[in-house]
Amino acid sequence: MKKDIPVYSIDKLSLFKQKDIQISRFAPYLAVHKNLHLAHKHDFYHLILFLEGGGTHDIDFHTFPVRPYQIYFMIPGQVHSWSFEGPVDGYVINFSGSFFHSFLARADFLSQFSFFNGIVDDSVIDIPEEIQPKVKHYFEALLKESDTDSTFGLDMVRALLIQLFITIHRISDAEKSGKTSLHNYAILKNFQKLIEANYNTLRLPKEYAEKLFLTPNYLNTICRQLMGVSSGEVIRIRIVMEAKRQLVNLDLTVAEIAYNLNFEDTSYFTKFFKKQAGVTPKEFREAEIKRVNRANSRLGSIT
Known part of the structure; x- marks a missing residue:
């Protein structure tokens, strides 16, 4: 166990040209970053959608089973580790805190989403079957945009991410609406x-x-x-x-x-x-x- 828990930045992990955004399929990302199974922190926002795999992952010392169409979100500073069993795949997206600053007037835009509040139980979400194709489509579109040099490519990535966030947020909103106002x-x-x-x-x-x-x-x-x-x-x-x-x-x-x-x-x-x-x-x-x-x-x- 290292004396100080490592803190990773996007420029240390990124395999791509953009320093503020990293989008990848999860299997190749995991193959390159095998050391990430140990407890570590990020100084950026991080999310993964699992499509296949087993084992567990920990966020702030809370353990969750890995299962298909589970998505989790992390904010900078949270402690994270993995213990996978067998092949694991899906999508991973990392982005800096400043990635949306030039695109949105609201500095607190991300904080309105429940999964970015740092509360672990709000940040791990099982995607309902009826919207799984829609969510997967967003990730495939994000991969495609990140691999091209199209005009307004990064703005399209930002727009797709916002659509993804709103779609996921509505799931938790629907659950909470029955509990309270x-x-x-x-x-x-x-x-x-x-x-x-x-x-x-x-x-x-x-x-x-x-x-x-x-x-x-x-x-x-x-x-x-x-x-x-x-x-x-x-x-x-x-x-x-x-x-x-x-x-x-x-x-x-x-x-x-x-x-x-x-x-x-x-x-x-x-x-x-x-x-x-x-x-x-x-x-x-x-x-x-x-x-x-x-x-x-x-x-x-x-x-």
């Missing part, structure tokens, strides 16, 4: 954005409710309706996630991580982490080291 969903999105910006300093639901001009009880009700947990738990989940991301960096001691996350002392951080994660920070780190070593052994036996 779009107004409440918008409140949850704003709550999540505030947590992302303030989780290191604001820990109480009432502090966020005040910023959202809501009562703490109403905010709590929305979280339970949409996420099945309390507003306080939503905050704690984000803190634990950051702790896990830092724990896989072996250059950081547990005490340093506790300090980074604004805990009063290491003992309090350890108790908090164990209550939320079920293991101590040390036990989590040791388990991750063993998991990486097993993955390295499997890869070694294959190669």
